[in-house]
Amino acid sequence: MIYTEKRTEQELRKNGFKITPQRRAVIDAIAGSHEHLTPAAIYNRVRREHPSIGLVTVYRTIEVLAGLGLICETHAGGSCRSYLMRRPSEHHHHLICSDCGKVVDFTNCDLDDLESRLVKETRFKINGHLLEFLGQCLECSKIKGR
Amino acid sequence: MIYTEKRTEQELRKNGFKITPQRRAVIDAIAGSHEHLTPAAIYNRVRREHPSIGLVTVYRTIEVLAGLGLICETHAGGSCRSYLMRRPSEHHHHLICSDCGKVVDFTNCDLDDLESRLVKETRFKINGHLLEFLGQCLECSKIKGR
DNA sequence: AGCCAAATGAAAACGATTTTCAATTAGTAA
DNA sequence: TTACTAATTGAAAATCGTTTTCATTTGGCT
Known part of the structure; x- marks a missing residue:
């Protein structure tokens, strides 16, 4: 402490x-x-x-x-609430380039095992999840290097 | 549709x-x-x-x-941001109750396979990710039912 | 001790969301 | 179809959380 x-x-x-x-x-x-x-x-x-x-x-x-990354923030910046029609299946996630802001969608997040584990451990009723990967796209890696 | x-x-x-x-x-x-x-x-x-x-x-x-639960809300209602000291053990994620805002931390997100797949498919350099599950905690499920 | 950029607090500005209230309208009942 | 009523609407004002502005203070250096 x-x-x-x-x-x-x-x-x-x-x-x-x-x-x-x-x-x-x-x-x-x-x-x-x-x-x-x-x-x-x-x-x-x-x-x-x-x-x-x-x-x-x-x-x-x-x-x-x-x-400085010394504390950890719940809810990435930007606007706070957003809504999606509740549909039977389909959902997707985002892979976001921190430099140019490009967003690539992907599916098959395969979080079912994790979700069942959490339900068991916390007794939460889980409605959905938010998953985003952050990084640099190919173009930006070339330009900025690092 | x-x-x-x-x-x-x-x-x-x-x-x-x-x-x-x-x-x-x-x-x-x-x-x-x-x-x-x-x-x-x-x-x-x-x-x-x-x-x-x-x-x-x-x-x-x-x-x-x-x-009525017809649309699905990302990010629990009420105030938007909250902070926790980042401790040595580090990397963890959040399970958030959409009703009362309670946050439960969990670790072992086990996204390495998914991450390598995305790197291969998109050529992104991935720096990190944001994963949040949203739902109702046990207490709120009891109160509000549904 | 003295300097200066960085940090502070008060007040004002700001953006998102909620409340108030008078006018309109959907749905029902005659 | 017309009439009624409670629900719904839009505009404006209020509210809440957060950010900016600016004059004053202070930490960390010389």
Whole structure:
């Protein structure tokens, strides 16, 4: 736990960010919870020990931490809700190029085993899933290399 | 396709909702797409054929359809983003309750075979993936039934 | 101690969604 | 067919979460 906070600060420093009491407080709040916290929940926790902090600062700190991959975000960015007609079968998924945004569809995600395992373990009633692969398409790999 | 629209109207009627041209238009728009559509995207499609419709009506129709389980909603309602400290053990995924927003983590997504298949077929360089299952947790299934 | 870019907080701006309310309309009953 | 009523609609305002702006403060360097 304390190890996590230390490591997080090192990582911030390494990337040229400053360590402020506010950032420490946000990191402590997230590291001190094993639940997923919404920005508002993080704000409330931080305020207990640090009443004068602004919600804006919480958002900005979250942005930095997520940008460095130090915290993990549920729900990829972009707009929040989307809808699809519920059909008997057919569904598909996306393979997205992070550089040019090209989207390739694919089917046969073959998640049935995984789904049954989850149903058994969590007792959830599962309605669907969202699966996206992210990477670079052939063209972009050629151009940008790396 | 037409079958889907018909069935949807029947289901609305059965539940005491009226069939209006606006609702027909929204249903057509969603049924006519194999992609997940955001409310705004639905609105834009509907306006092509029905320019005077209000965005509010689109939202209200979506709400009714989703409430009856006729369309499937990606991303649980309520606030959109939540964060968790990324710990050494790392890579995990989410199972999200669409009703109360509860998030259960799981690991072992076992997507390596699928990933190699996609690399072979598309020549993408794959950097990562996003996998979320959506459903109802045990508590919410009990409350809401269905 | 002093400097400067980075970070902060308050307020305003913003976009998505919801509520309010008066006017319209679908579906039923006469 | 006409008339009635509750449901539905659209416009505007309200609300919620998030982002931007900007003047002030501060961490980390010299």
